[in-house]
Amino acid sequence: MAMEHLLEQGLGTLFAFAAGILACKELIEYIFTKNLPWLSRLARNGVRRIKRVFRNPSKEDGRFLALNFSGHPVLPGQQKAIQNSMGWPKLEVIDVPMGTIAEDENFLKIAILKVDGIDLLPDEWQTFSLVVIPSGYSPLWSALLAEMHGRLGHFPDVVRIRPAPQGEKEKFKVAEILDLRDIRHKARTKR
Numbered sequence: 001m002a003m004e005h006l007l008e009q010g011l012g013t014l015f016a017f018a019a020g021i022l023a024c025k026e027l028i029e030y031i032f033t034k035n036l037p038w039l040s041r042l043a044r045n046g047v048r049r050i051k052r053v054f055r056n057p058s059k060e061d062g063r064f065l066a067l068n069f070s071g072h073p074v075l076p077g078q079q080k081a082i083q084n085s086m087g088w089p090k091l092e093v094i095d096v097p098m099g100t101i102a103e104d105e106n107f108l109k110i111a112i113l114k115v116d117g118i119d120l121l122p123d124e125w126q127t128f129s130l131v132v133i134p135s136g137y138s139p140l141w142s143a144l145l146a147e148m149h150g151r152l153g154h155f156p157d158v159v160r161i162r163p164a165p166q167g168e169k170e171k172f173k174v175a176e177i178l179d180l181r182d183i184r185h186k187a188r189t190k191r
Helices: 002-007 012-033 036-054 075-085 107-116 120-129 138-152 181-190
Strands: 062-070 092-095 127-132 157-163 171-179
Touching: 075 127, 075 138, 075 157, 075 171, 092 120, 107 138, 120 138, 171 181
Parallel strands: 062 092, 062 127, 127 157
Antiparallel strands: 157 171
């Protein structure tokens, strides 16, 4: 009898309305917390594609990139040495600011954020020629390398920098370009 009385007064409708509002709230939370990285990537790539429309298309063809994670500027002599070692007609350096990273931070999340911040579309990762100048902090560099491997489909070439002999204009010079794909291929024969 009491239940019939409550239903007559519309309390059932009120509960149904409240449940609907709660369900909508949870759906919105789910969309924006679980899918936020996906949505932000979609928006970022859309903006990048729009920028590409207004750029000179001939400039985009055959880009040769050096991604600099080192936190130090790539000097003209180093840039020329990388360009010559790779046999490229030109070289565009993209500095990726790393900043100071606390030990208690999640390095994988930082690596993803830093690589996401590079102005390349997903298909450009696989079509443009690139070489990387690594971060000096090996745990972070490992996460960055794994993230780039996933986007490239292979290991990138890595620039090794070393101190220059005394008396040279630049304090550091390019020692070699490490072909990680070749190193991996040769190591596989030793299994």
